[in-house]
Structure formats: C-alpha cells, structure tokens
Amino acid sequence: MKEQNLADLEAAFNEKLKQDIRIEPKDWMPDAYRKTLIRQISQHAHSEIVGMLPEGNWITRAPNLRRKAVLLAKVQDEAGHGQYLYSAMETLGASREESIDDMHSGKAKYSSIFNYPTLTWADMGAVGWLVDGAAIMNQVPLCRTSYGPYARAMVRICKEESFHQRQGYEIMCTLMKGSEEQKAMAQDALNRFWWPALMMFGPSDEASTHTQQSIDWKIKRHTNDELRQMFIDATVPQAELIGLTIPDKDLKWNEERGHYDSGEINWDEFWQVVSGNGPCNAERIAARLKAKEDGMWVREAAMAHAEKKKARKAS
Amino acid sequence: MAGKDWPLWEVFIRSKVGLNHKHVGSIHAADAEMAVENARDVYTRRSEGISIWVVESSQVFASDPADSDALFEPANSKIYRHPTFYEVPDGVGHM
Ligand SMILES: [Fe+2]
Ligand SMILES: [Fe+2]
Numbered sequence: 001m002k003e004q005n006l007a008d009l010e011a012a013f014n015e016k017l018k019q020d021i022r023i024e025p026k027d028w029m030p031d032a033y034r035k036t037l038i039r040q041i042s043q044h045a046h047s048e049i050v051g052m053l054p055e056g057n058w059i060t061r062a063p064n065l066r067r068k069a070v071l072l073a074k075v076q077d078e079a080g081h082g083q084y085l086y087s088a089m090e091t092l093g094a095s096r097e098e099s100i101d102d103m104h105s106g107k108a109k110y111s112s113i114f115n116y117p118t119l120t121w122a123d124m125g126a127v128g129w130l131v132d133g134a135a136i137m138n139q140v141p142l143c144r145t146s147y148g149p150y151a152r153a154m155v156r157i158c159k160e161e162s163f164h165q166r167q168g169y170e171i172m173c174t175l176m177k178g179s180e181e182q183k184a185m186a187q188d189a190l191n192r193f194w195w196p197a198l199m200m201f202g203p204s205d206e207a208s209t210h211t212q213q214s215i216d217w218k219i220k221r222h223t224n225d226e227l228r229q230m231f232i233d234a235t236v237p238q239a240e241l242i243g244l245t246i247p248d249k250d251l252k253w254n255e256e257r258g259h260y261d262s263g264e265i266n267w268d269e270f271w272q273v274v275s276g277n278g279p280c281n282a283e284r285i286a287a288r289l290k291a292k293e294d295g296m297w298v299r300e301a302a303m304a305h306a307e308k309k310k311a312r313k314a315s
Numbered sequence: 316m317a318g319k320d321w322p323l324w325e326v327f328i329r330s331k332v333g334l335n336h337k338h339v340g341s342i343h344a345a346d347a348e349m350a351v352e353n354a355r356d357v358y359t360r361r362s363e364g365i366s367i368w369v370v371e372s373s374q375v376f377a378s379d380p381a382d383s384d385a386l387f388e389p390a391n392s393k394i395y396r397h398p399t400f401y402e403v404p405d406g407v408g409h410m
Contacts, residue, residue, distance in 0.1 A: 027380050076360070083357045087341045090323065096343065097320045153340070160361075299345075303321060306346035 017218050022148035025091040033217055036210065037147050038094045039108075040219065045085035046103040046110035050284050052078045054118040055127060063121060070167050071124060077160050084156055088149040104289050106276060113200050115278030122175055122182075122189035128168015130190075130197040130235065136161045137231045138201065141221035150219075169238065176242040183243070190239065191247045198262075199270045201228040207267070232260050323372040324350040326357075328364035336368050344369075 009028045016023060023029055052075045059075065062068035086096050102108035113131050118124065139161065142154040175186035202208060202224040214220040222230075232251075239246050250263035272278065321343040327336035339358050344350035350369040358364065378386060394400050403410060 024380070026377060073360075080357050080360060083342070084340060090341065095320065149340075299319070299321065302345040302349065306349070309346065 017146055020144075020146075020218070022151060023146055024148045032213075033219075034092050036214060036217070036219065037150065038089055038092050038099075040214075041085055041089040041092075041150055042094065042099045042102070043109050043111075045082050045089060045099075046108060047114065048078050048082035048085060050103075050110045050114045050288065051131075053284055053287055054114055054116070054280075055124060057118050058121060058124050061121070062124075067124075067171070074128070074164050074167065077164065081157050081160070084153040085150075088147075088153040091149045100292070104285060104292070106285070109274065111200055112270065112273040112278060113196050114284060115273050115280045116192070116196050117280050119192075120185050120189060122171070122185040123193070125168050125171030125175060125186060126189035126193040128164050128166075129172055129238070130168070130193050131200065132161055132164035132168060133235060134197050134200040134231050136165060137227050137234070141227075144218075144221060146218035172244065173242050176244065187244055190244050194247050195265060195269075196273075198228055198232070198265055199273075201225070201231065203267070203270070204265075229259055232262055236260055321345050321349075324354070324369040325372050325375060326350070326354040327368040327370070328354075328358060329366035330364055332365065336366065339363075341372060342369070347371075 010030065013023070013027075013029060013033075016027075023033075055071060055075050055078075059068060059071050062071050086099070089099065090096055099108065103110060113134075118127065136158065139154055139158050143151055143158055145151045145154065172186050172190075175182040205211060205223045205225045208224055211220065211223050215223070236246055236251065248263045250261065252261050254261045273281070276282075322345070323341050324344055324347070325341050326339050328339050329336045342350055342353045342357055344353050347369055351367050354367050354369060359367070390396070
C-alpha cells in the first residue's frame, strides 16, 4: 500500500473532506493544507497568548474581589487556549519554539485587536463582550473544521468562552445602571472597541486571499463577511437593551435582507495595525519577549534539575 | 524540531470514576511530575478529571494509516463474531 501514488493519496484526501471525515495527524495531506493549518493555528495560538496582556493590565486594579477573581480566571483560560492550540499545531510537525520566535520577529501575526490599549475599567467589559463575542462567532464553526486536533481544541475552547463574553457584558450592564460618569465610560469603551472588533473577522471577502481555498478544504466554514454580519446582527440588540449606542451612523435594520446594514470599515487603519503600526504593537511584542527572556533561566534550571533526577534514579 | 522546548508529553485524563483515561492533548514539561502539574492546570480547570496519565510523546508508537486496510479490515469480514449473525427461535426470549 505504501507505493500509492500522489494522485491516489490526493483523491483519498478529497474524498474524506467530501464526506466530512476528519483529517488526523498521521494521515496524508497536501503540503499546502498543512502549511495553511500551521499558519492559522499558530496565529490563533499567538492571539490567545498576546490577548492576555490587555486584560492582565487590569487584574490588580479590578474594582472588587469578585471582578478580580473573574478576570484572573478568564486570563488563565486564555493561557490554556494558547496551550491547546500550540499543542494542535505541534501535531502537524511544527515546532512551538520556532513558531513563538516567528511571532516575536513579526513573521507570524496575531489578532490585530490586541494592539489597542485598555484605558479604563469599562474596557474589560467591552473586551469580554465584543472581543470574546467576535472570537466565539469565529470559533463555533471551527469546531467542525476538517483537521481533527484543531477541531477538538476548538470544542474545549468554545465551552470556556461563553463565560468570557457574559462576564464582559455583565460589566457593561453594571456600568449602565450606574452614575452618569460610569455610563459615559461604558459608551466610550464601546466607541473605541466597536470598529476594531469588526476588523477581527479579517479583510472583506473581495480582499481576502486565503478564504476560498480554506473553505474548499473545510478549514473555514464561513467567509469573513458572513461572520462579521452574524456578529453585528447578534450584538446590536444587546447594546440597545442596556442603552448603549453603536458608533455607526449608517447602522440600520434592513427588513428585506433580514440583517443590519452598516458603515464602511476603515481598512487603512486595519492594514496599518496588521503591519505593525497599531497603538500597542511594539509594547505587546516587547512584553512577550521580556517574558521569554526573563523566564529562560527557569526553564533551563528545570530541565537541568530533571536530568539530574533522572541520572540519580539510573545510578 | 528546535532544541530548547521542554520534552512533549501526551496527556490522558479519567473524567470520572469508572471511565477509561482518554487522550486530551499534549503538554511540554521538564519531567513527568511537572507534566502532571501542567496538565492539571491546562486540561482540568473545571473538574474535567480525577486522574491524569502522561506519556512522553516520543514513546508513543502509532499504527500507520496506510496500513489501516490490512490491520482493521478482517474484523468486518468476520461477521460471525457478532451475536446478530446467529438465528435462534423467537420463543427463546432474551439471549
Ligand atoms: Fe480564548
Ligand atoms: Fe476568551
């Protein structure tokens, strides 16, 4: 069986996709499929890890113990999500260390949303509600993605995400029941995070280079614009319910389409942030590099200790 | 594979008493004890388990998917291994 030629292998691979049979690590897969997955999963993992920074920023300043415990648990979950995803990526033969170095050098990307600063406590509300909300929109269909380890990691992640969004929305609800200043703070956070949250779905379908192939491979199940529309439709009523105003003067329910129409995204800003010129790009990478370098001696010492223990056992 | 990553361990978790340990993913750790601790933090933050096994990934030897036909097909052709293959009179009741 081992001499099967390439055409047979490819036919078998395509047949599996067609029947919605998961591709597993040891199965044959086209190189480009493997590369696309490594790029997407590592980018996703980096986003979880860098995503801890804007929220980690507020842990010590949370307004009370309950909020602090919740935020701490959420940030810890994001660390876990990064670990699940790196672990899925490694099943494709990629090295975790190299992949992390690629993020530090700017060769690999992470979600551009995390290059915006978290200036007030209300931003913890906006991030949980909008950023995790958008992430959920992206991630739920990925539970059915064609690569087994990625799909299974997404199932775990999605189970944990819903508390993230709810705790953020709860923060917004609480602020909107508060003083005029608190309401203004919530509205200001929404104003700053609304558009960057919409950008999380990536370039519009016309400008997206990878979408069609990823859909053919059943890695992606919806286009960027479809997911963005789903997010807008779900989120606008949530804002209205608590008295927040979406900062888009063109936002309007379209009876005929059964969807909200919305204004044009500032794609210049999107590409600027993606290419490294967002408000916090340099700060985020510097923080990750510092974590790597400051922790280096600990990792080396742990390894040396483990080797010594092993040698002692053997002798 | 790069040099400085800690070794990789496969993680198996028993979710409750009476069930098998089941593979859930992998984790990096310097040694087995640390692998169990890291697996606890990463894979059981919401009481997903009551017992953890870790096995160094390099120690796992897996069957080759290309051999699947040869390895697993015979089971299908031997349907007489299943109880439904046998005819017994209706009156016999549950057997
Ligand atoms: Fe996450
Ligand atoms: Fe999250």
